[in-house]
Amino acid sequence: MTLKLTNVTKKFGSFTAVDQLSIEIPEQQIFGFLGANGAGKTTTFRMILGLLDESSGDISWNNEPVDYSKSNYIGYLPEERGLYPKLKVSDQIVYLGRLRGMKKNDILQELKKWLERFKVEDYFDKKVEELSKGNQQKIQFISAVIHKPKLLILDEPFSGLDPVNVEMLKQAVVDLKNEGTSIVFSSHRMEHVEELCEHLCIMQRGKPVVHGALKEIKRSFGKKNLFIHADFDLNFLKDLPGVVGFKDFPEGCKLQIESEEKSQDILTAIQGKGFIRRFELEEPSLNDIFIEKAGESYEQ
């Protein structure tokens, strides 16, 4: 059940939201979909779901087009959360669950399990508008997964949640994957993506700039991070050949270097200058890759 996007393009008038996107989302994995705001993530999701028609290209799931006949196997957590504010949680989930082809009794059974898992059992009979934003989000999440979808699309699932709830939902996502759900997931939080995703894709202005397995991406990125803590001024390292990034810290600095070989030149350069407490070569973080590839200013 791989989801395959081939040369997918979406134009709104003269504006191209998604440009020649070709990705393959493997089965039973969590696929990270990254990009700055306005990079075309939500548009892509909407095309996968059939809410928008692609201008050109092809989207297939298990070699078949995705249409409403498949909607019972698809779960969707939209970026803009939406539930009926005046409806009770149970009525709400029953309606949305039935629209995904479930029977009422099964829905109620599943709903109770989920509410218990998220430690909100007493919300069963509450109206959605009475819940806090974070709790509404749990209900929204339940509505997306109640029918045990084979394909789950999560658009910013953890935004606005406290760390405890983020962990709770993260664990739920991992469990769903282990039960056989393919998950596409977008986030601005790189650490979440790094933690959850095997494969990912970084979008920039509708174009995929990085695409592949996380480890592969990190390795082929080439650049490494070098942390140096020392007692003397390290500012002169900025101008050394091979150094592409420099960030000053109270205890020292973080260098971004073209390749790991360059670290040895730097070591030579700082030797004898004073006391060095730390000299550490690190893999680049996804955050570094994102900032460089997506090219947009981005706060962690």
Add this chain to the structure above:
Amino acid sequence: MNNKFWIVLSHTYWSRFKTKSYMITTALILLFIIGLANVQSIMELFAGEDEADRVAVIDDTGTIFDSLVANLESTDSDIELTNYEGTVEEAKEEVSAGTFNAALHITMEDDMPAASYHSNQVSASGLANQLENSMQQIKIAMATNAAGIDQATIEQIYAPIAFETVMIQGEGDDGPQKSEEDLNSARGLVYVILFLLYFAVLTYGNMTAMDIANEKTSRVMEILISSSSPVSQMFAKILGIALLGLTQFGLIVIVGYVLIQQKKDEMVGGFFDYFGLEDIPVSTFIYAIVFFILGYLLYATLSAMLGSLVSRIEDVQQLMMPVIFLIIIAFMIAMFGLNAPETSFVKITSFIPFFTPLLMFLRVGMLDVPFWEVGLSIIIMVVTISILAVLGARVYKGGVLMYGRSTSLKDFKKALQLSKKE
């Protein structure tokens, strides 16, 4: 797919049905109808407390009092006359004291009776009118008697003229022309349908638009349209709310029927006569239902389409304005057409789909319209509804993903563009 249509429909129906506002409105309408049907009893209830009007009559002539009593008895009025022995001044005082409602002073002037009416109740003018009428008749009787004219001649003079309206049959018309009575009865039914359609479009059209706008503002729409197709959802909504309307109308009809059964005697000839609901051909009823359903579908589809364009509830009213204008215009033309159904203006406008349900129905009800004209207008309506449905579905698909502030025709174009491939 099909299954989901029913899920949306029943959800739309039940979630609205269970709201307090729906139940209260329905209860109020039913109460109003029960009140309307019992309006006579209610008025009698209050009237029963009133005593008969007491009038002191000072009869200077000495002869007219008896005729007046006899005359008033024949008119079935509730007036109690007393032959007052005192003077006019005394009578007036007693009126002021409340013993009498009024005093009537009858005199003779030039051999003809005259009267003056004294009362301190302005509202008792009905009483004065009744007395005046009776006095007038007595005067006429006396005058004609004095002139030596016999009773038969008088009756002849006052008998109403025989005035009959007869339609001349035109060459192209098949079947008999409608008589004035048929026309009146059709007019009554047209009135009823006119108001029903007007009411239904305003209330339920608005409800459809609101329901959709509501799902859009709460953003639940995106989940909904990812689970089932927007087109089937749009029609499930339209029909769900139509059913809601039918429930309300159904209750009204049942309550109305029960009331009519109970009060058959008083109502036949009253209400029914007024609205001309007796002796209406079955075909007119069928046309009424057909045009009502088509009219509702047309306006509801339009409302659903507009409802999908707004992103805030507050904007619904604004966008619904054109729809409301359309139905108001149709209503005005229909009002004009009730008195001039054969004018070419009514004829032409009856083919414009937004006006057809009112105007074509008015024409088939009141005139003998060739069947092809009716058929053509129905086809035009069905085609328009289909076009609106296809267009509406596309606007709906694009519109529900569109969140902006403005409410203009630009949105309409944008929504269509969104649902397009490019």
